[in-house]
Structures are given as C-alpha cells and as structure tokens.
Amino acid sequence: MLDRTDHGNSKAPPVSDIAGVILAGGKSTRYGSNKALAELNGTPLIERVLGVMGSVFNDLILITNSPKEYAHLKLPMAEDLVKGLGPLGGIYTGLESISHEAGFFVACDMPFLNEGLIRHMLAIGKDYDAVVPKIDWKIETLYTLYRKSCLPAIKNLIDSQNYQAKRFFRMIRVRYVGQSEIRVFDPRLRAFTNVNRPEEMDVMLEHEKNTARGRDG
Numbered sequence: 003m004l005d006r007t008d009h010g011n012s013k014a015p016p017v018s019d020i021a022g023v024i025l026a027g028g029k030s031t032r033y034g035s036n037k038a039l040a041e042l043n044g045t046p047l048i049e050r051v052l053g054v055m056g057s058v059f060n061d062l063i064l065i066t067n068s069p070k071e072y073a074h075l076k077l078p079m080a081e082d083l084v085k086g087l088g089p090l091g092g093i094y095t096g097l098e099s100i101s102h103e104a105g106f107f108v109a110c111d112m113p114f115l116n117e118g119l120i121r122h123m124l125a126i127g128k129d130y131d132a133v134v135p136k137i138d139w140k141i142e143t144l145y146t147l148y149r150k151s152c153l154p155a156i157k158n159l160i161d162s163q164n165y166q167a168k169r170f171f172r173m174i175r176v177r178y179v180g181q182s183e184i185r186v187f188d189p190r191l192r193a194f195t196n197v198n199r200p201e202e203m204d205v206m207l208e209h210e211k212n213t214a215r216g217r218d219g
Contacts, residue, residue: 016059017058017060017124019103019104020059020102020103020104020124021059021062021063021100021101022062022106023063023065023100023106024051024064024108024109024110025066025089025096025144026064026065026066026072027067027082027091036068037111038110038111042113047111047197050113050115051110051111051115054115054116055106058106058120058124061078061100061102063077063096063099064078064079064080065081066079066081080096089109089143089167090165090166090167093143093148093156094160097153097156103150104127105148106120106124106147106148107146107148108145111196112145112195112196113195113197113206114193114195115145115193116187118188119184119188122183122186123146124147126177126179130149130177131149131151131152131155131174131176132147132177134146134147134171136178136180137181137184138181142194143168145194154173155174
C-alpha cells in the first residue's frame with residue numbers, strides 16, 4: 003500500500019477547476035489578537051495554511067473583513083456579503099465570489115492541513131454538492147468541498163435566520179468522509195486542529211518539537 007500520510011510536498015500538479023477558499027473573518031476573541039498572524043515555529047498560521055492550499059489549488063481567495071491585515075499576502079480577497087453570520091457567511095461569500103463551480107474551504111488557523119486528504123476529497127466529490135469530514139458525531143463544516151449548487155440551500159438557511167452551517171446539509175447531496183477513511187491519510191486526525199487560545203499554540207509547538215525529534219532519531 004502507498005504511504006499517503008504525508009502533509010504535502012506532493013508532486014501532483016495544482017488543480018485548476020476548483021478554488022481554494024480560506025476564511026479569516028473571525029474576531030479571535032478568545033485568542034486576544036489576530037490568531038491568523040500568530041506564529042507557530044516561526045511561521046504565521048495563515049502562511050502555513052497557504053503553503054498547503056497553494057500546492058493543491060491554482061486559484062486561492064481569502065474571505066476576510068480586515069483586508070488591510072492581509073495585504074502583504076497579495077491574494078484576491080472578498081469581504082462577507084452578509085456580516086455577522088460566522089462560518090456560514092464565509093461559505094456563502096466564498097461560493098458567490100469564486101468563478102469556479104466548487105471551492106475547498108478551510109479556516110486560517112488550521113496549521114496541519116493534509117494535502118493527501120484534501121486531494122482525496124476532491125477526487126471523490128464529483129457527484130456531490132459537498133464532501134464533508136465526519137468523526138463520530140462531529141461534522142467539520144470547514145475543511146470541506148462545497149459546490150455552487152449549495153447556494154440555494156445556504157440562502158434558505160440565511161433567510162430563516164438559522165446560521166449553523168451544518169443545517170443545510172440535509173437539503174443537499176453530501177458525501178461524508180468517515181474516521182477510518184481519514185486515517186488513511188492522517189492517522190492522528192491532526193488536519194482539523196485549529197487554534198482558539200494562546201496556550202494551545204504552546205501545546206502545538208511542543209508537539210512539533212517532539213515530532214521533529216522522532217524524525218531525527
């Protein structure tokens with residue numbers, strides 16, 4: 003069996019028919035400052051995300067209500083079309099903003115994106131409106147492939163003033179990616195890790211150091 007657990011560095015070319023969409027619209031209230039710019043092992047979280055997303059997708063877009071903070075990245079950006087909706091608003095804005103029929107959506111504070119898993123989700127998503135990771139009861143609404151065909155269901159949710167993104171999944175064709183399928187690419191399920199508080203960065207840094215020691219040893 004092929005070893006498909008590497009985070010990236012794939013020699014596969016970037017895809018051109020699906021956009022990579024990065025949401026950076028949160029207020030980072032629990033973190034205390036813009037966590038997207040916080041550094042893990044010397045690299046801002048947003049740049050770690052871009053490193054993987056840029057290797058998978060030719061076209062990237064950043065959804066943010068603070069475009070000046072990210073001007074140095076020189077990425078196309080869009081502000082939320084409807085403010086205050088959380089991730090649902092970012093998904094809605096992303097799908098309305100991209101020229102492609104589909105986008106792969108992640109958050110700006112996910113430092114361990116897994117290229118192999120992302121490419122797998124793209125490969126199995128041709129006949130679905132969304133491809134969604136599901137670990138036990140937890141559904142990951144970011145780290146998800148969405149097609150523009152989701153827009154009517156999303157608009158319906160917004161009109162009903164119910165802003166939980168997973169609520170519109172019952173209205174569309176969803177391919178769930180289960181835990182055993184995910185572990186083929188990401189045995190420790192690290193891809194979905196995100197940062198909410200500064201102390202979580204300390205834990206991640208220690209983990210990175212231990213991982214590096216294991217490789218060196």
